[in-house]
Amino acid sequence: MxxxxxxxxxxxxxxxxxxxxxxxxxxxxxxxxxxxxxxxxxxxxxxxxxxxxxxxxxxxxxxxxxxxxxxxxxxxxxxxxxxxxxxxAPGSNARSVIEYVLAAIAETDDFLERLFAGGRVGIVGYGNIGQRLGRCLDGLGIDWSVSDPWKEPAGIPNAAPLAHVLSADVVTLHTELTEAMPFPSCHLLNRRTLACLSSRTLLINASRGAVVDNIALRGRLDAVDAPLAVLDVWENEPMPDTDLLARLRFGSAHIAGYSWDGKLLATRMLLAEMAAALSITPPVSQSEAAPALDVAAGHTDSAGFVRALLSQRYRVAEDDRLLREAMHAAQSAESKGRAFDSLRRSYRQRRELAGSAVDGRRFNNNQRRLVTSLGVIIEDGAG
The missing domain is CATH 3.40.50.720 (NAD(P)-binding Rossmann-like Domain)
Known part of the structure; x- marks a missing residue:
């Protein structure tokens, strides 16, 4: 074979x-x-x-x-x-993308504090990742709304018109890329819809690059009332618009879903399906536990505690640094493309928070709730 x-x-x-x-x-x-x-x-x-x-x-x-x-x-x-x-492999990278989004929020100004103080996350797209993100936010006690015109509103919790979702403190995109009518997502965020974002909004795109009109976003970010933006995906990959990158809070090389755990889960899913389709014995795949977390209980506020947890596994700032350095060193469009792909090909082994263990003996009840909501396992037997 x-x-x-x-x-x-x-x-x-x-x-x-x-x-x-x-x-x-x-x-x-x-x-x-x-x-x-x-x-x-x-x-x-x-x-x-x-x-x-x-x-x-x-x-x-x-x-x-x-x-x-x-x-x-x-x-x-x-x-x-x-x-x-x-x-x-639907859902295989969901936790990885969710943790990328949460890390982007935690590393951008005081957005995490604002969300815990009653702010709102707007989710565009209610597929595997959008649904899991919503459940995670529920567990954290953070308000959210969602827009997905392809689904019946009655079947979506917190469903809202797109304009309302775009008025949230944080707007995060998790829609598939489609040009199908009547609800194409290609350039869903264009010059008109980007105008709905205020100067106090953080926009995150970890779905598909063309969901956002990159030229229109570059213009929006030059405005006096510009929002903040984080992009993991780009139009014209693997050659991102470096002028747009210069205007972002964070940019990365399409790696939001690149956790080691998510990659291995996707492989196991594919090999099982391939074995069934081709009538062969599925190969044995190995997995290894992530190192235990080491998070002190001294953070009395929810935002500080969650930020400390997230930083144990991932920091968007590191991928932002790597992308900017790679694009700066590249001398041509072709070399930028090769550098972008190289960042993905040689990506470090990044483990997820979800499934990790932590000693929670000194955690209070709120900290235990936050830990559990992020999929972390409390090992002291009391959680």
């Missing part, structure tokens, strides 16, 4: 031993029709476009899997027409 896989997908080492696979690992943007011509299975991430041309060039192809929640980069209809099994 021949398998072509994105080199950024971890946990595939057991494939060769378990199914006698001929595994070829390539950079995601280098996976072309030529590379998959003799492949039985294709495992990718979001940077590989699986269109009709690529699909039709692979007569042996029986399975395509993407280790991502989204699948707008794949022609699913063509796969169905060819009888090729498909799988993605």
């Amino acid at each position: 021949r398998i072509v896989a994105d080199e950024n997908i971890p946990g595939l080492e057991g494939l060769a031993a378990s199914v006698s696979a001929d595994l070829r690992r390539l950079p995601g943007r280098s996976i072309t029709a030529t590379e998959v011509h003799n492949a039985d299975a294709l495992l990718i991430r979001s940077v590989t476009r699986v269109d009709a041309g690529l699909i039709d060039s692979a007569p042996r192809l029986r399975f395509v899997g993407t280790a991502t929640s989204g699948h707008d980069h794949i022609d699913r209809q063509r796969l169905m027409d060819r009888g090729i099994a498909f799988a993605h």
Whole structure:
């Protein structure tokens, strides 16, 4: 069996031993029709476009899997027409993205304090990540509202018109990228809708780059009443608009969902689906516990305590520094693209808060609630 896989997908080492696979690992943007011509299975991430041309060039192809929640980069209809099994990994990176969003809030001015003091988060898109973020905010005691026109309002808690969601203290985008009518999300935030953001708003995009009109956002950030903005995703990746980057509070190289835990979960999900589709024995995948957290109970305020927890695992400022340095060093658009991809390819092993353990013997009841809401395990037996 021949398998072509994105080199950024971890946990595939057991494939060769378990199914006698001929595994070829390539950079995601280098996976072309030529590379998959003799492949039985294709495992990718979001940077590989699986269109009709690529699909039709692979007569042996029986399975395509993407280790991502989204699948707008794949022609699913063509796969169905060819009888090729498909799988993605919905929710695998949800915790990673949520922790990225919370870290961005915690590292930007006093936004976290404002939210705990009665502020509101506006969520655009109520899929896997939007739903889990809402539940996390409920646990933290932070108010939120959500807009998703593709879902019935009766089935969405805290549903609100987009204009109301955009009036929140923090606006975070978690919609799929689609041009489908009647509710296309491409350039959902454009010159008109960006005007709804006030100077006291923090905008975070960790969904798809084209959900925000990057040129319009650059202009909005030059205004006297400009909001603050954090972008993990960009139009025209892997070559981000460096003039826009200069105007952001934080920017990163499409790594919000790149936690080690999320990547391994996505791999396990894909391998299970591939084994079922191809009638093979699923390979054994390993996982390891994250190091225990070391958070003092001395933070009496909720914002300070949560900020201390988040910083134990992740700081957006570090990825912002790496991106700015890489873009500054690159001399051409092509070299910027290579540098952007290199940041993703060589991304450090980042562990999640969720599933981590902490000694909570000195925590008060509020701290225990906050810890639990973030998915952290209290080990003293009292939580």
